[in-house]
Amino acid sequence: MTTDTVTLTGLRAVYGTGTRRVTALDGVTTSFASGTFTAVMGPSGSGKSTLLHCAAGLDRPAEGTVTIDGTSLNDLGEDALTRLRRDRIGFVFQAFNLVSTLTAAQNVELPLRLAGRRPPARDVEAALDAVGLADRARHRPSELSGGEQQRVAVARALITRPVVVFADEPTGALDSAASRQVLRLLRGLVDDHGQTVVMVTHDPAAAAYADRVLLLADGRLADELTGGITAAVVAARIAERDTDPTGISRPAADAAVEPSC
Amino acid sequence: MLSVRRSAGAFVAVAIGVALVTAATLLLASGRPQVPDRLARAAVVVQSPEAGRADSFAPTRPWSAARATELAGRLAGLPGVAAAIPDRTFYAQPLVDGRPPASDGQREDAHQGHGWSSARLGGLRLTAGEPPRRPGEVVVDRALGLRPGTPVTLLTAAGPEPYTVTGLLDAPGVHVADDVAATLAPGVRAIGLMLAAGADPERVGAEARGVVGGDGRVLTGDRRGALEPRGDARTRWIGMQVLTATAALAGFVTVFVAASTFAFTVAQRRRELGLLRAVGATPRQIRRMVHREALTVGGAAGLAGLLVGAALTPALGRVLVDVGLEPATFRVRYVLWPLAASLAVGPVVALLAGWSAARRAARIPPLEALREAAVEQRPIGRLRVAAGALLLATGAALSLGTATSDDARDGATYALYAVMALVTGSTVLAPAIVGPAVRLLRSPVRRRGGAIGLLVRAGALTATRRTASTAAPVLLTVAFAVLVSGMVLTTTAAYTAGRADNVNAGWIIAPDRAPGLSDRAVAATGGTALLPTTVFVTEPEPSTGIRPLNALGVDPAGFAEANRVLDVVAGSLDDLRGDDTVALTASAAPAPGLPPEPYPVVFADGERVPLRVVAVVTDISVPGDLLLPRAVVRAYDPSALTSTVYVRDRVDPPLGARIIDVPAWAAEADRAEDRLVWLCTLLLIGVSAGYGAIAVANTLLLAAAGRAADLRLIRLAGATRRQVLWLVTAESALVVLIGAVLGGAVAFAGLLSIRAGLAEQVGATVDLVVPWPVIGAVVGLCLLLAVLASVLPTWRLLRHRPARSAVGIVAG
Numbered sequence A: 001m002t003t004d005t006v007t008l009t010g011l012r013a014v015y016g017t018g019t020r021r022v023t024a025l026d027g028v029t030t031s032f033a034s035g036t037f038t039a040v041m042g043p044s045g046s047g048k049s050t051l052l053h054c055a056a057g058l059d060r061p062a063e064g065t066v067t068i069d070g071t072s073l074n075d076l077g078e079d080a081l082t083r084l085r086r087d088r089i090g091f092v093f094q095a096f097n098l099v100s101t102l103t104a105a106q107n108v109e110l111p112l113r114l115a116g117r118r119p120p121a122r123d124v125e126a127a128l129d130a131v132g133l134a135d136r137a138r139h140r141p142s143e144l145s146g147g148e149q150q151r152v153a154v155a156r157a158l159i160t161r162p163v164v165v166f167a168d169e170p171t172g173a174l175d176s177a178a179s180r181q182v183l184r185l186l187r188g189l190v191d192d193h194g195q196t197v198v199m200v201t202h203d204p205a206a207a208a209y210a211d212r213v214l215l216l217a218d219g220r221l222a223d224e225l226t227g228g229i230t231a232a233v234v235a236a237r238i239a240e241r242d243t244d245p246t247g248i249s250r251p252a253a254d255a256a257v258e259p260s261c
Numbered sequence B: 001m002l003s004v005r006r007s008a009g010a011f012v013a014v015a016i017g018v019a020l021v022t023a024a025t026l027l028l029a030s031g032r033p034q035v036p037d038r039l040a041r042a043a044v045v046v047q048s049p050e051a052g053r054a055d056s057f058a059p060t061r062p063w064s065a066a067r068a069t070e071l072a073g074r075l076a077g078l079p080g081v082a083a084a085i086p087d088r089t090f091y092a093q094p095l096v097d098g099r100p101p102a103s104d105g106q107r108e109d110a111h112q113g114h115g116w117s118s119a120r121l122g123g124l125r126l127t128a129g130e131p132p133r134r135p136g137e138v139v140v141d142r143a144l145g146l147r148p149g150t151p152v153t154l155l156t157a158a159g160p161e162p163y164t165v166t167g168l169l170d171a172p173g174v175h176v177a178d179d180v181a182a183t184l185a186p187g188v189r190a191i192g193l194m195l196a197a198g199a200d201p202e203r204v205g206a207e208a209r210g211v212v213g214g215d216g217r218v219l220t221g222d223r224r225g226a227l228e229p230r231g232d233a234r235t236r237w238i239g240m241q242v243l244t245a246t247a248a249l250a251g252f253v254t255v256f257v258a259a260s261t262f263a264f265t266v267a268q269r270r271r272e273l274g275l276l277r278a279v280g281a282t283p284r285q286i287r288r289m290v291h292r293e294a295l296t297v298g299g300a301a302g303l304a305g306l307l308v309g310a311a312l313t314p315a316l317g318r319v320l321v322d323v324g325l326e327p328a329t330f331r332v333r334y335v336l337w338p339l340a341a342s343l344a345v346g347p348v349v350a351l352l353a354g355w356s357a358a359r360r361a362a363r364i365p366p367l368e369a370l371r372e373a374a375v376e377q378r379p380i381g382r383l384r385v386a387a388g389a390l391l392l393a394t395g396a397a398l399s400l401g402t403a404t405s406d407d408a409r410d411g412a413t414y415a416l417y418a419v420m421a422l423v424t425g426s427t428v429l430a431p432a433i434v435g436p437a438v439r440l441l442r443s444p445v446r447r448r449g450g451a452i453g454l455l456v457r458a459g460a461l462t463a464t465r466r467t468a469s470t471a472a473p474v475l476l477t478v479a480f481a482v483l484v485s486g487m488v489l490t491t492t493a494a495y496t497a498g499r500a501d502n503v504n505a506g507w508i509i510a511p512d513r514a515p516g517l518s519d520r521a522v523a524a525t526g527g528t529a530l531l532p533t534t535v536f537v538t539e540p541e542p543s544t545g546i547r548p549l550n551a552l553g554v555d556p557a558g559f560a561e562a563n564r565v566l567d568v569v570a571g572s573l574d575d576l577r578g579d580d581t582v583a584l585t586a587s588a589a590p591a592p593g594l595p596p597e598p599y600p601v602v603f604a605d606g607e608r609v610p611l612r613v614v615a616v617v618t619d620i621s622v623p624g625d626l627l628l629p630r631a632v633v634r635a636y637d638p639s640a641l642t643s644t645v646y647v648r649d650r651v652d653p654p655l656g657a658r659i660i661d662v663p664a665w666a667a668e669a670d671r672a673e674d675r676l677v678w679l680c681t682l683l684l685i686g687v688s689a690g691y692g693a694i695a696v697a698n699t700l701l702l703a704a705a706g707r708a709a710d711l712r713l714i715r716l717a718g719a720t721r722r723q724v725l726w727l728v729t730a731e732s733a734l735v736v737l738i739g740a741v742l743g744g745a746v747a748f749a750g751l752l753s754i755r756a757g758l759a760e761q762v763g764a765t766v767d768l769v770v771p772w773p774v775i776g777a778v779v780g781l782c783l784l785l786a787v788l789a790s791v792l793p794t795w796r797l798l799r800h801r802p803a804r805s806a807v808g809i810v811a812g
């Protein structure tokens, strides 16, 4: 398993014009090998979400290319891009993952239904069962807790078997027990199904579930950790960067408590 | 994806629209001319030639007695024809207890007389007595309660005449001997053919056409409906206009209301639609989803509306007859095409309404799912400001056109377009106007309202778009209501004033329970009388059509004295005497100046008479097209009735007449017509106000759901339930107030320019008539629904504990 599921080359993303111009990504080149779990970290405003959106085809970069499963997103029209997203990409956001008028089961089967397929009921059941919510299939999002809603979103990523799942601070709004459940599920996607997971997080403990950690600063790749990742190692590395005069001069504590954007 | 609550507004709007369209089209399809009972047994009827356009409702040009006799003789000789009977109609009204019966005012056929042979055309049989054979004998309606052999006074054009009842019929009107009828009505307008048993009406009709040629129309089957009384035809035509306008307005407003509902639901669901896009819905799928939602709502609402509309149609039909918008012979018939068409209206209207919402929904980017704020505060776009300013400028220019135009119809048209432009312009600019308008209200609210005032003001200011979209329908409704009702009332008042101004007399004698005054009644008053009749001229080449003209028989000296606006352009009215003179209005004259050649006209007796033109007057000089010596009218139209007598001093009114002062006469001159116009106006205002109120309520209802989180926060901050209810009440009242004030201002601008235009036209100062009750009702309705629509959902919300989330979007 050495093929790269996602390849990013020279990504630049720019918001606004004139004096209000912000360079969110400033030449990012990296790739995510298939069957791996990558955590993207960095201070607030460093471009993590922008990176994820560009990689997932939710947004188009100003420069650079994104390739998913051998297909370059740059060449795709809106419809083709949508189909690719539907078939090969899964999402878990910090909040608001589910359509409020649909039940948990309907939310899970939504991408397949949109693709014109109707998944067998037992597949939906199995997906919900895998995230421990088999008994909540007929509940609407308003009747589920935040953690349960996130797990439904993971079940949705399970049933379509996307090659890559992007998660933007999926545990940002959860308590630690619920966080652990969701992270374990994401880990399971990689270990049990060979899917690729890319997750943005502020939390070193969450990053510890990953095989690899990317550190972003000011829209650039600042550092990378592979192998032997624990919460302590990650926290140490972040603290180290903050005292490093060449690194970004933002206190780590600040970055850790600041809400996502 | 479909949510019942979200689409409720669109559902109600479409259902009401379809119900209105169904009822209107069913009534339209039912309103067919009826063959008069009087002529029902004549399978083929030959009618004298049509005159004027179909919507002028002028009588047909009669055949002379000689021509009618000749035609009847030749028609009677056709194979299959048993008899050809000329039908004569003249004025004759039996008196009961010395005066005309009260019920006669309405029914045209109650004061009509016919020759006895006409009774055969309707298959009428005597219920008692004998047919009339000699002069002075009459057969009357059994309903009058007279018995054969008793004397009866008949009011005719000459005056009250003594008759003896010889028989009774079960039909309105009177029948006299044919010779008598021929002197009272020498001209004939219809010849009925009684067919031999087994004869085919269509074949006889074809042969009759060969006999008549261009000098009449041969009618068979349902086409004999053309013989219905002209008054009925006119009533039906007015009803048709009203129904068409109602259906069109309902359709248009339905699209407007439903479109704003769909747009609002899409705006509210941006995050959700973005999420759908993120998990793989293509723009096309989103568009199709909104379309399907619109179709479902439209189909269901259309079906509901169809059933309601069809069920209500008979009752509506009776109402139309009662208010005089349909003739008494009107019956509702369930025809297929209106039902089929109305069934299609719902989905079509919903699709039209959902079209732009669907496009907007499909353009929502997937990233929208991740936006933090639920509502984005978009400032008003530059293009929108430009469009609004352009519309306002156009409206102002058109208002100027209204003020300076001197033709009534042009003025009214300009005024309508002006207001449409002004209303649309201010709706487009509403978001920009709402801010300053709210700030204007700032100081009083701040001092009085305390915390609630602060919240109300802040809410209205930050959600300018929501405030504007709620105020827009109020603005539209109030502007429409004020403008249209004010325009109708002001115009009526202006014409009444102008009419009264033109007359130089102390009092006026007008008919009472009778269509006109007899000669003897006129002689008794000693005043100046107008004796109207219709004459017919052949239009010059190339049209060669027959043009009906309103002629007035007058005494020139008295007429000139009573008329303040008489303006003789050529010749002299003093020469209007003898038995062959005429004075023309400028538009009836073939060329400017006195024409040297004779002016041939056909009179009511069917005779063609070449007249000498002795004077030409301006059009506004006379309430008609030409003036004749009174004796000339009487000579050629034995049954003509006097419409008006001008007198200097108050006199006792003769039989069948009453005396009124000039302003009262001017006010009632067009009263029947004014009443119908006012009814239509109210109907149209009712439809638009109803929709406006629905739109307001709907926007507020939808907004209430979005405000749930806000209100919960206010509750948590320490507001009591009562304070929160006050807050939403004050908020919706403020919005309605803003809309009403803006709409009223636009409409008043339009009304002022209309007044200026009218003043120019009637040459007198015109008072602005403002229908306060109508305005009050419209604003009150909007206010009531607005308050209900915001208080009810809030009250339901407040029953829960403030900490409990009531909406699913907010993640725990």
Ligand SMILES: Nc1ncnc2c1ncn2[C@@H]1O[C@H](COP(=O)(O)OP(=O)(O)O)[C@@H](O)[C@H]1O
Pocket: A015, A016, A022, A023, A024, A042, A043, A044, A045, A046, A047, A048, A049, A050, A051, A260, A261
């Ligand atoms: N829609 C946007 N408009 C303008 N600027 C944006 C937008 N989204 C992000 N930015 C800016 O781009 C930079 C990177 O943002 P983001 O990728 O969201 O950071 P992170 O997720 O790492 O906190 C920030 O400075 C942010 O202010």
Ligand SMILES: [Mg+2]
Pocket: A048, A049, A050, A260, A261
């Ligand atoms: Mg972020």
